[in-house]
Amino acid sequence: MTRNYKVLRISGRLAVGLVLFVPLLFPLYWVVASSFQNLSTIFANAPQIIPTHVTAANYSVAFGSIIGNIGVSLVIALCVTGLSWLIGVPAAHALARLGGTVSNVVVMVMLVTQMIPAISVSVALYTIFHQWGLLGSYLGLILADTSLQMPFALIVVRAFMVSLPGELFDAAAVDGAGEVRAFTSVSLPLAVPAVITVGLFTFLGGWTDFVNALTLNNGSGPQPLTLGLFKFSTQYTTNTGAVFAAATLAAIPTTILLFMGMRWIRGGLRAGALKG
Amino acid sequence: MPIDKIPAAHGKRRAASILSAAAMLVVSGGLTTVGVSVAGQGVASGAPVGTVVKAAGASCPGGVLKLTEEDYYGAPSKTNPSANGMKAFFGNYSKTHPCVQVVRQGEVVTGDAAYLTHILSQFSSGSQPDLLMLDNPQLPQFAADNLLVPLQSLGALPVVKKINPANVEETTYNGKLYALPLDTNTIAIFYNKALLAENGIKTLPKTWSQFAADAKKTAHGSDLGFVFSGQAGPGQATWQFDPWAWSNGASTTRPDSPAAVQALSFLTGLVKDGAAPKSVVNWTQTQPIQEFEAGKAAFCENGLWNIPTLESAYPKLKWGVFEIPTRLAGQTVIAPFGGEVWSVPKTNAKEEKAAFQLLKAMSQNINAFARDVAGVPTEPSLWKASPWNESVYQPFLAELQHGRSRQAGITKPANEPAIDLDIGNAIEAALVGKQSPAAALQAAQSQVAPLLK
């Protein structure tokens, strides 16, 4: 009896699990499986769930086009990360140390920037970047993306630094250490986990940006992965096999990053969103 | 010209046409000059070298004049005959005119508004090109904003007399010629011979009812029947709708006329009936021709610019072309003109004059240009020569003889793009069944009315 009940319970759980997770994960499998099938001929049927005739032809079409975009995205995302660190982390230290109304107001302002839809400023950014000659350039995209990412870096690192015990700084002050030193030798080394976490998030932010890539490219200039994939899929409308391959290639870098940086990402999710 | 024609967006389809590309290079007289100094991309490294050579070679009062040219054909490559042709011609021109250095800017190739915003931002910062290529419906806006030089104020253009008068009218604004149309094009119906035979269709349809019946016969299983573009946008739905409506007696200035409603009801009926796929409402001109190339569509409304690619890249596909069917037998097909036009932006007297001379040289080379960009020459006398004497061109040429400019009858031609969009939105609304064709076109009429004043 109990045995039967147990079997029933386990299979019930399994069924619930399947209902919950299959719709989430199966599309990923379907895309990868389809990317290895020849779908562009007149005789091709719908993608098969288990590919019988595996081909790499789709990848030879997609790779040459997408790889360049991946390179562009890598440069942009790395620069966005670096710039966000450079500006955001010292500011986070300052705010953590200053405290008071000034600090609260600045944090509030930074928080508000996170609410602004990117599309709401893109027309203005377009006209401004045109004046400054930044349209269709790496620098323009990096600056625009950083404006979305840097405040986030600042907010999270500040929250972490606020939680550092004040005695550490007092001890440093007794040593005669200046504020620059308090930053470089006390708060920065201790905040490394938070800094890495925001680095990952700002990297992802720069990597996934589409609004700026679409509106600030001026028709020429560097094409990040998002824009490249968008154009690829609108160009290869009937060669769906190649689009499957391109989508798969485009999903690989962030997946690698996810598995490499899992512990920081999870920490960031908790620190970033749950410190209420 | 319909936006889709942009060769770079079709690079894939031209992959197999290396041979024809090479032939085109020879035709435009430039094989030897390829790789000299003038490629759009290689300007930075190439230009100074060329300048030095020239300065030494000839005495140029005031030095070598640098002329910039802008088009949207993209970077030269073995799959891009249009850009190769441009590069070769300008390279050759710079060689034979020692005091002029033509720098081609062709990197902005996007089919959406990016080319226009790019050009406009150049104007606003005073960095506009000296010679500018535009899609023909865009020209009046530039002329109306006083951004271009009336060509005949710069000198005589004998070629104008030879160009089809309707094409000249298309580039005339307020009585002044603002650009030269070198090539033109239009749309007709491509058909798949195998699919027609398979479905027992022996004679090509001439009227709407014949066409509807035939399209229906060919739409079953994964075969799509008739494919066209039903998405609003420059050179999309409205441009594809025009020949059906115009041939039936409608005009752009009265979107809600009974003749126009009949035409839209016809196309909507094809979709409702399953003779055309529902997806047409989401399609630009790219998808239909790709479906046709893949052998999935029996009929495809599309432009003559596809001919070189279809010939070279799809040797197994057996296809032909016929004129757009008319509601009643014997109605004349009136089709819209596509094609690019070349203008001289306002800059300085010296540059304007030099750009005009360059344009004049181009106009003496219409044959090669039309080939490079996969159009037909605007000089009808050239149509007797190859490749335009091929049978697949004849339905297009017949239509072009009665062709109409999309700005025709519009008091303020600069409003044409806005009118095009309003009508395009009506077409979309009717195709998805949001509104009846009559109601949709009535809504368009009320939006269009103030633009026609």
Add this chain to the structure above:
Amino acid sequence: MTATTTQQALGERAGGVAERLSARPRRFLPPRLGRRYERRFALVAFLVPSLVYVGLFVAYPLYRDIVISFQNYGFSALAAGHGPFVGLANYRQMLNDGTTIRAIANTVVFTLASVAAQFVIGFAMAVYLNRQFAGSAFLRRIILVPWVMPLVVTGTIFSLIFASTNGLANEVLHGIGLVHKPIGWLTSGDLAVLSIVVTNVWAGIPFNAILLFSGLQDVPPEQLEAASVDGASPWQRFTRVTVPMMRPVIMIVLMLGVVYTLKVFDIVIVLTNGGPANESQLMSSWAYTQAFSDFQLGTGTAVANILLVFSLLCGVVYVLLSRGDNTGRARR
């Protein structure tokens, strides 16, 4: 190793600079005051770049955006670099356009439906994952894959899924016998909106699931045990202990969901581009379409500004809820 030593070296050098800096005022001021002065100066110097940056790339564009929304900014304005002032004309024109009304309605429906579905499914997943079982750790990892990938990729994948021929959605529905003729997901307005919602829910579930999972782990087991001892059923334990304990987390997940869903742009552009017949426009995509393909920069920014007001209102609620001491945001 090298990294640490470099860091230390840098630290020492920087400290040295600071000391030299601070040495000067010390001559004129009492030492403590001087150091405080120096400290303030350094902190302000740390802070200023971030403020300048936000001023230059967020505040100034916002200001310009508002200005443009009061201008007739079209073809001629682009060529001239500025447009004539037209007062509220853009806003009036925008609100007279049926598509704007449809876009606002779509945005509201899209946001509420997405957030609700993401939350419910995400919570169910979180509860499911809150037990240790073979593969649970791996599952927690792999479900984040949809979340980290660019939304353009998500949109591309779902445009293949919702394709009327050979798309996964129709194949599955046909396979289980629910439909006999392929459904045109992207060729009817209402189904196109549904497709966008489904896509966005798929992309947003992992974020909800992981945050709520973290919240679940913070519920003290003793309390659940105590309730259990008192004879509460699992469902009662969930509604009377778990949910109340998780209230702050739940509020934040929901508010962040709303704020980030309002912004969604990539999915709709890639999947439907607002079509067919503008029936699936969201405010974000409609603003883009007006400004960047219809050349109505003035009305485009007007639409964008209405969206901005929506977002900021939700943002205010979020900030109030998290009592101003929140650090938060997460992607989307």
